Amino acid sequence: MPVHRSGTGTDRRSRALRRLPAVGILLAALSLLFALPAPAADTPARGSARMGIGVIAHDGQGGLPSSGDATQTEGVDVSAYQGNVAWSTLWNSGVRWAYVKASEGTYYTNPYFAQQYNGSYNVGMIRGSYHFATPDTTSGATQASYFVSHGGGWSRDGRTLPGALDIEWNPYGAACFGKSTSGMVSWIADFVNTYHSLTGRYPVIYTATSWWTQCTGNYAGFAANNPLWIARYASDPGTLPAGWGYYTMWQYTSSGPTVGDHDKFNGALDRVVALANG
Template sequence: MPVHRPGTARREHHAAGVLLAVLSALALLLTLPGAAQSADGENVPPRGSARMGQGVLEHDGQGGEPRGGDAVQTEGVDVSSHQGNVNWSALWSSGVRWAYVKATEATSYRNPYFAQQYNGSYNIGMIRGTYHFATPDTSSGAAQANYFVDNGGAWSRDGKTLPGALDIEWNPYGAACFGKSPSAMVSWIRDFLTTYKARTGRDAVIYTATSWWKQCTGNYSGFGSTNPLWIARYDVSPGELPAGWGFHTMWQYTSSGPIVGDHNKFNGAYDRIQALANG
């Protein structure tokens, strides 16, 4: 029979109490915003933190450096709150001539660095536009398009403003396809695009990855004749495109740019970017 020395039980009780307090604190932290967990126990980022291409590395991986070619391409970047205040003069000096800035997400988030990023890119001489990170499980496509236009996604024919972009890709907060069937996803996207055009007069750019598009829209081909394609693929070439598009307009080729942000190539010379801006 074990012998308990005086004070042993007290110390054991105190240690158990400390352990219980630590576990309780950890449990509380996991319930706070930004520290949520999915049903399978994986950490979920805070709402609003999603950025363009967030799921590309996880789902499609990173290949080699992009190959050069005979076609002229023009360097661009996309940024969000993750980049904070951007050094636009350094980007301009490196050859970047166009930019997209995250404006909104869902119907509740606005990029707190939007003014510095959007106005800064314009002031340095870049042609710039804005994008909306879609969350089709939280509200309708029309509601999100209206929120986008009202909070930075509008367009003007000033020769320096690109049409807004719909960032539709893997859901960082849950199921990849936001709990929607392919037909329901296509309907949601159409709702967004139709509303955006009604509000601005422009067809929005669609940013996506081919693998996501196949999985979540059933490789729907109906938007290729109207909406410019911004393809995400971190490899030596844009690769296979989603159904309906015979060519891409923009290509996000890396998430680790030499200065800041994701880097992209416009499929054409600078005057073709001007043409897209002018509508």
């Protein structure tokens, strides 16, 4: 008795050929999927920004201050990037003041803040805290309030420096955070005025001349009240932003001993104390 088959060999080949386009489409889709570029690996996670994060990339580096500079006082700035800091080692090397990252935007506080802020104080340093600005997330007033509530306050104890506003290249996107020059000036003024109203002190402004020129139009209006902390990794601080005739602090390297970010205060230790006292 003949065996019944579902189709002839020719029929089976025809059905297989009809399935080929679908298989081809699937393979093509898979090849496109795996060919898509991966997310940029060098974009840091929110909260990981720190002073000088864009300096080398935008301004480069070259040279260290000469030993013949006028009397200056060595300092450091730290963030969660440094973890627990060996403050005694820094003190023994001549470091006498420090700034510690307290906050960023309104979404981040430094998990090492207590060890860093209290640790520097406990070895005898004069210390302060800084806020990394993200003008594209919330207003200047909102961020100033957040900063003061999370370690950015000030007390007249002779050992606490006024808070610092770290305003520089955006590590998460467009350099100027999507702001026009006038919009950036307004944001900074909002932060400065709110911080002053909450603490009685004007904050230090940390920035780089090239960023300030690009993103504020080289605005000169903050120089009257806000001490300047200039960032430049070179043998001298270079041209300063408009309005400031001198710098108060200078971040001169990101590869110093014990912790990378080292700074000069433009004066002897008694001038650091004077800034702390207001």
